[in-house]
Amino acid sequence: MDIFIATLPQQIINGLTLGAVYALIALGYSMVYGVLQLLNFAHGDVYMVGAFIGYGVMMAFIPESGPLFAPVIIIILMLLVAMLGCGVLGIVIEQFAYRPLRNSPRIAPLISALGVSFFIQNAIQLTLTAQFRNYETEKLIAPAAGIDLGFARLSATRALVIVTAIVLMIVLQYLIKRTRLGKAMRAVAIDREAAAMMGVNVDRVIIFTFFIGSALAGAAGVLTGIV
Numbered sequence: 542m543d544i545f546i547a548t549l550p551q552q553i554i555n556g557l558t559l560g561a562v563y564a565l566i567a568l569g570y571s572m573v574y575g576v577l578q579l580l581n582f583a584h585g586d587v588y589m590v591g592a593f594i595g596y597g598v599m600m601a602f603i604p605e606s607g608p609l610f611a612p613v614i615i616i617i618l619m620l621l622v623a624m625l626g627c628g629v630l631g632i633v634i635e636q637f638a639y640r641p642l643r644n645s646p647r648i649a650p651l652i653s654a655l656g657v658s659f660f661i662q663n664a665i666q667l668t669l670t671a672q673f674r675n676y677e678t679e680k681l682i683a684p685a686a687g688i689d690l691g692f693a694r695l696s697a698t699r700a701l702v703i704v705t706a707i708v709l710m711i712v713l714q715y716l717i718k719r720t721r722l723g724k725a726m727r728a729v730a731i732d733r734e735a736a737a738m739m740g741v742n743v744d745r746v747i748i749f750t751f752f753i754g755s756a757l758a759g760a761a762g763v764l765t766g767i768v
């Protein structure tokens with residue numbers, strides 16, 4: 542019982558950190574499914590690409606001599622570049638793999654999604670090899686940074702992941718509930734044909750949905766690497 546009490550707080554923090562990353566991945570996945578009723582099997586591969594983009598940005602701005610900018614600037618750049626890169630990748634996937642099959646039988650886009658997943662996996666393996674890589678987070682955030690909460694310790698990296706995920710979820714909630722684009726996305730999710738008759742540009746809404754969902758996956762990839 543004493544061991545349970547001593548380890549429970551730390552496991553809660555660990556669970557919140559992992560759950561924050563899972564939430565970002567799931568939000569992007571569910572957005573595409575909500576609008577298109579499409580299971581985007583390539584979403585996990587977009588998440589992987591985001592992690593590689595973040596790693597590339599980190600290595601570019603942290604030479605052997607040390608970080609070129611303040612650590613917070615590098616972390617923000619990692620997130621922004623990964624989100625932008627994955628967002629563009631999501632648009633490309635939608636344009637070439639899903640849009641031509643939008644009105645096809647349900648099995649066709651599912652097979653296409655699996656094909657895109659295999660293509661991205663093998664493309665990354667051929668270009669970047671299967672060599673293991675690790676984020677050099679200690680050059681940006683001191684491993685000892687953090688606060689003690691009784692039996693648990695909230696490290697600075699875990700706090701960064703949780704706070705970043707919460708901020709992104711708040712921004713997404715505002716986008717969906719308070720903007721015209723969000724209203725259009727909800728309309729398309731409810732009835733695509735009716736939304737089109739009311740003047741909603743369905744193709745543009747779908748493109749933005751793929752961009753936002755893939756950008757969230759990219760952010761999740763970077764946050765996973767940082768931890």
